[in-house]
Amino acid sequence: MPGLDAMSRIQTLESLKQYAKRRLPYEFLRKLDRDNEFPAAVLKEMYDPDVLGLHLLLIPEEYGGLGGSTFDIYRVCEALAHIDLGIATSVFATFLGADPLRVGGTKEQKQHWMNRIAEERLLVAYGATEPNAGSDLGALTTKAVHVVEDGKVVGYKITGNKQWISNGSVADLYTILARAPGGPSWFVIEKGTPGFKPNPHEDKHGIRLSDTAGLVLDEVFVPADRLIGGEEGLGLRQAQSVFGYTRVMVAAFGLGAGWEALETAIRYSQQRIQSGGPLSEKQGYMLKLIVPNAVRLEAARAHIEEVALRLDGGEEGLQTEGAVAKLSATEAGNRAAEDAIQALGGYGYTKDFPVEKIKRDVKITCIYEGTSEIMEMTIFRGRWREYMRSHGRCYEDLAVKMDGVHAACPNVGADSAALGLRALHRILEECRSQRLTHQQHVTMRLGAGIAQAETAAAFAHSAARDRYSETVRFDAETWRAMSRVYARETALDICHMGLKLVCGAGAGPAGLADALGLPAVVGKLAGSLADQDLIARKLSEVFPNR
Numbered sequence: 001m002p003g004l005d006a007m008s009r010i011q012t013l014e015s016l017k018q019y020a021k022r023r024l025p026y027e028f029l030r031k032l033d034r035d036n037e038f039p040a041a042v043l044k045e046m047y048d049p050d051v052l053g054l055h056l057l058l059i060p061e062e063y064g065g066l067g068g069s070t071f072d073i074y075r076v077c078e079a080l081a082h083i084d085l086g087i088a089t090s091v092f093a094t095f096l097g098a099d100p101l102r103v104g105g106t107k108e109q110k111q112h113w114m115n116r117i118a119e120e121r122l123l124v125a126y127g128a129t130e131p132n133a134g135s136d137l138g139a140l141t142t143k144a145v146h147v148v149e150d151g152k153v154v155g156y157k158i159t160g161n162k163q164w165i166s167n168g169s170v171a172d173l174y175t176i177l178a179r180a181p182g183g184p185s186w187f188v189i190e191k192g193t194p195g196f197k198p199n200p201h202e203d204k205h206g207i208r209l210s211d212t213a214g215l216v217l218d219e220v221f222v223p224a225d226r227l228i229g230g231e232e233g234l235g236l237r238q239a240q241s242v243f244g245y246t247r248v249m250v251a252a253f254g255l256g257a258g259w260e261a262l263e264t265a266i267r268y269s270q271q272r273i274q275s276g277g278p279l280s281e282k283q284g285y286m287l288k289l290i291v292p293n294a295v296r297l298e299a300a301r302a303h304i305e306e307v308a309l310r311l312d313g314g315e316e317g318l319q320t321e322g323a324v325a326k327l328s329a330t331e332a333g334n335r336a337a338e339d340a341i342q343a344l345g346g347y348g349y350t351k352d353f354p355v356e357k358i359k360r361d362v363k364i365t366c367i368y369e370g371t372s373e374i375m376e377m378t379i380f381r382g383r384w385r386e387y388m389r390s391h392g393r394c395y396e397d398l399a400v401k402m403d404g405v406h407a408a409c410p411n412v413g414a415d416s417a418a419l420g421l422r423a424l425h426r427i428l429e430e431c432r433s434q435r436l437t438h439q440q441h442v443t444m445r446l447g448a449g450i451a452q453a454e455t456a457a458a459f460a461h462s463a464a465r466d467r468y469s470e471t472v473r474f475d476a477e478t479w480r481a482m483s484r485v486y487a488r489e490t491a492l493d494i495c496h497m498g499l500k501l502v503c504g505a506g507a508g509p510a511g512l513a514d515a516l517g518l519p520a521v522v523g524k525l526a527g528s529l530a531d532q533d534l535i536a537r538k539l540s541e542v543f544p545n546r
């Protein structure tokens with residue numbers, strides 16, 4: 001996917017920043033949050049091509065859009081999350097709502113609807129979830145029955161309920177998943193269609209200014225040409241096919257919101273004097289509340305960028321990789337916001353500082369577009385298939401790649417990343433031979449471990465480059481120290497996880513710790529404290545208190 005050139009992307013991000021400065025000060029966002037109010041005028045402005053025209057990024061050039069690449073969209077999603085996750089969600093809902101058309105629509109459908117979204121700046125909503133079908137979408141009960149005239153299907157009558165739909169009560173256009181006679185299928189429905197009624201906006205814990213509503217469909221008639229792709233039964237496959245891409249967007253939300261909270265804490269730590277000096281100079285404070293979060297977020301960034309660039313390079317699907325990106329980045333963002341409250345003490349717990357709101361907002365990224373637990377299951381399933389197909393070679397192969405990175409660049413922690421991957425390989429083998437993968441807890445912990453090991457490999461690979469991406473705000477010395485810290489922790493976490501799982505099942509063979517390479521992993525820990533001290537110093541330099 002070609003996407004924007006670097007200059008246009010940077011201009012778009014700068015315009016967004018300036019717009020937010022002018023139009024979305026914290027006091028304004030705070031009031032919307034308090035009043036549970038959706039800022040319709042802001043969204044319309046953001047879609048106005050003379051102001052920002054953000055929605056045009058998702059629309060291919062041939063349909064009047066800008067044809068943004070996955071990398072462009074990741075950058076914009078991260079920037080939006082820095083501003084406000086509720087607004088980011090509303091924009092995302094349009095992207096997501098248009099996806100069934102973008103990937104599954106016929107040529108005529110794309111021509112018609114994409115052009116309309118571009119020109120009329122339509123707000124779109126994506127209607128998949130139901131009261132009794134959330135993580136398990138296959139359980140959906142919304143039905144689309146044939147309307148037949150002269151022996152020909154001329155349309156459908158759709159009946160059912162949708163739940164938690166972003167932009168649900170404010171959208172102009174909806175894509176709705178319903179069970180047709182041929183199987184789950186997507187349909188396009190315009191607002192105001194008889195029988196179609198949104199419920200009121202929900203009163204939520206966070207992203208309160210993002211409209212979320214249930215939808216009631218009572219024999220809503222749609223003509224046959226509203227069946228996306230013109231063929232029944234493709235709905236779940238169409239939804240699945242974009243998960244790689246859409247989960248990168250939500251990962252970017254976790255990254256942006258997490259960094260916004262952490263930057264606030266880093267700046268605050270320089271002005272807050274306790275026990276005779278600024279908190280930023282207290283080692284225990286920085287190495288507990290700040291540094292680990294910066295490391296986790298930058299590790300997640302490296303992985304997100306790897307997936308975005310692979311998707312832009314033409315690789316299809318990448319659902320497992322998207323799940324790894326989402327799990328790593330959203331859990332890191334959530335944790336960073338939690339620690340930012342702690343870092344600000346009593347001030348963090350008030351609404352005067354934005355971290356309290358960010359913490360409430362960012363939690364949603366661990367829930368929507370697939371919960372963290374569903375991500376763990378997805379990652380395990382995807383990688384287990386590959387593991388079995390490769391007769392257990394896939395992680396040894398990746399470890400060999402890391403050996404190569406370490407040989408070329410010995411200071412990015414690729415040696416620890418390789419040890420973590422080899423330990424993972426050994427644990428998977430133990431779990432296979434002892435049939436532990438029949439236990440759901442084991443598979444979910446393995447999914448989380450796989451995500452961490454692959455993220456560490458992506459970070460080491462990225463940190464070893466001669467030139468860094470436009471997104472990296474640290475010098476090579478700092479970014480490499482971050483990669484080393486993440487890789488060491490990962491190798492240790494994986495050994496720990498393996499021992500807990502295998503020994504916990506009463507199946508640990510003698511010498512398992514040695515077989516996992518634990519002594520070698522421990523041997524790599526030297527220097528970790530010095531690396532964290534360096535990162536702490538550099539964070540204060542990169543984010544000075546203004």
Ligand SMILES: Cc1cc2nc3c(=O)[nH]c(=O)nc-3n(C[C@H](O)[C@H](O)[C@H](O)COP(=O)(O)OP(=O)(O)OC[C@H]3O[C@@H](n4cnc5c(N)ncnc54)[C@H](O)[C@@H]3O)c2cc1C
Nearest residue numbers: 126127128129134135164165166212368369370371373374
């Ligand atoms: C603010 C908001 C906006 C949303 N926007 C949209 C939208 O625009 N469009 C849309 O279609 N949906 C949307 N959603 C729905 C969202 O994607 C779902 O809430 C999410 O997928 C989880 O489904 P659920 O709420 O039914 O929870 P459940 O699936 O019931 O899950 C409850 C808990 O059980 C766990 N769990 C579920 N299944 C299993 C299992 N098999 N094994 C172990 N643990 C399991 C989950 O991880 C979770 O912790 C939104 C939700 C919210 C809250």
